[in-house]
Amino acid sequence: MSGGGFHVHGPHDHELEHAAQGGHGGHESGGGMIAQIAVITAIIATIGAIFAYMGGATQANAGLYKNNAAIKKTEASNQWNYFQAKSTKQSLAELARDLAPEDKKAGYQAKVDRYEKEKNDIKVIAEKLEAESVVWDQSSDAQIHQHHRWAQATTVLQVAIALAAIALLTRKKWLEYGMFAVAGVGLVIGALAVLHI
Template identity: 50%
Template sequence: MSDEYEIHGPHDHAVEHAGAHSAGPSASRIAVMTAILASIGAIASYQSGANENLALFYKNEAAIRKTEASDQWAYYQAKGEKQNLAELGAALSDPASAAHAKFVADIVRYNAEKEPIRAKADALENESKKDNDVSESLQHQHHRWAQATTLIQISIALAAITLLTRKKWLQTVTAGIALIGIGFFVAAWFGV
């Protein structure tokens, strides 16, 4: 119905007047800063979680490689024990006997079989160390992302309080904490 009339009460005028005059230009700057900080905080929060998941993945891979290396070392040790028994058999047997020749052949065979097992165990331990180092690096970076997220969230909360109290010194504190949070964000981004 186009014939309806709008009737403004005294409170409507007061609300419009307060909204138009009380916020001031600093409120809009704080609102924009809050929106930007919320976006940066969201990115930092996502990266923090992603880094933590990757760190856990590499830590798990390191544990798997360490277990495989342990298995190889046990296999290496078993071959060494068999070689020792063959050496004992060769020492106790008659050098002219067929048993002695078999023991000597076993000594040579076990000695040759041990080297590839040792090399594989060493390689698995090196892989485990590399995966563990990557995990530690990602965990460190995760902490930087988490610190950035926390400081940015604190600055957003302070920005809200600044809007309510209109204290200039609180706005400076808010901006300072936001800058520190952004500093942690940049440090995390570059892996520092």
């Protein structure tokens, strides 16, 4: 217990604590390796936590952006429905104009002209909303791609931490090198996420 609460150890925490206190029979050659792996593991875990946070943030952004795209698409659809209603009214006004006596044709023509202007204004708004929807969709797709990069980087760093624990347990130098190599790959993938690649 620490501070009155429970403290749960991760799979390799005990090994790290034991190693830091000079465990494993106090082999001199392993002491440097143990300390080095312990420090590197802490650094990798910290970077992994940052990557995990960024992955969650980009996933949340993607959802928000997709929602904004749906809202804009709905607003555009509403405008197109309004446009269609004006088109129907214009068609009825044209029919009425064509069937009306000469003294009433001018009144119906004024309605036709008004509906045509209103339709054009509505069309501009609808097309603008559709364009905004496309931009929000593209932004969402970009955030999802970036989220996948953060998730990949986090996963690779977790594998590096697991290799560190195995390297501590087995004292195999090649596992330590493997841990460094895998951690390097995780950092490269994290850099790709930062660069939106």
